[in-house]
Amino acid sequence: MTKTDLKIFFNEWRKLNLMYKGLGIKGHLHFPEPLQKEIVMSFFDTTLKLSNSKSYDFVGNVELKSSTTLNGCTPFSLKQNKCSRILYMEITDHITVYEIAANDVQTINGIVSAAAENSNKDKPNITLGAYKQNAIKTVVVI
Numbered sequence: 001m002t003k004t005d006l007k008i009f010f011n012e013w014r015k016l017n018l019m020y021k022g023l024g025i026k027g028h029l030h031f032p033e034p035l036q037k038e039i040v041m042s043f044f045d046t047t048l049k050l051s052n053s054k055s056y057d058f059v060g061n062v063e064l065k066s067s068t069t070l071n072g073c074t075p076f077s078l079k080q081n082k083c084s085r086i087l088y089m090e091i092t093d094h095i096t097v098y099e100i101a102a103n104d105v106q107t108i109n110g111i112v113s114a115a116a117e118n119s120n121k122d123k124p125n126i127t128l129g130a131y132k133q134n135a136i137k138t139v140v141v142i
Helices: 003-022 033-043 102-117 128-134
Strands: 062-067 073-075 085-091 095-099 125-127 137-140
Touching (some): 085 128, 102 128
Antiparallel strands (some): 073 125
16 A cells, blocks of 8 residues: 555545535444554554454554544553553544553553453543653654
């Protein structure tokens, strides 16, 4: 995939979302998760390898979370409490990927662990946008 291909897809996806809203349909079209992973592996960190784990997206307990709203919330599985890295993709007027700082990753792991310990059956929603100002790496993809 090239950045040109991605930009074409992204622009069409945005147009379709505008059409959805224009028709009065609630919600939006999700940005495809396999494409999100490909974007991260191609344009953010080429050393990442997809994981066979059901808990983490990439080998080494690396998790990718995304939001199609500015500073949006994203759910964490109760089993995602041992993240070594958290990558946050914000998909709004452009696509930006942030690597959350290690101390913030530990804070998030603690939030998820606390929810699991309290036998909370709901996945904790965490606003990763609140942590992006401390990001150790930020890449504007398009």
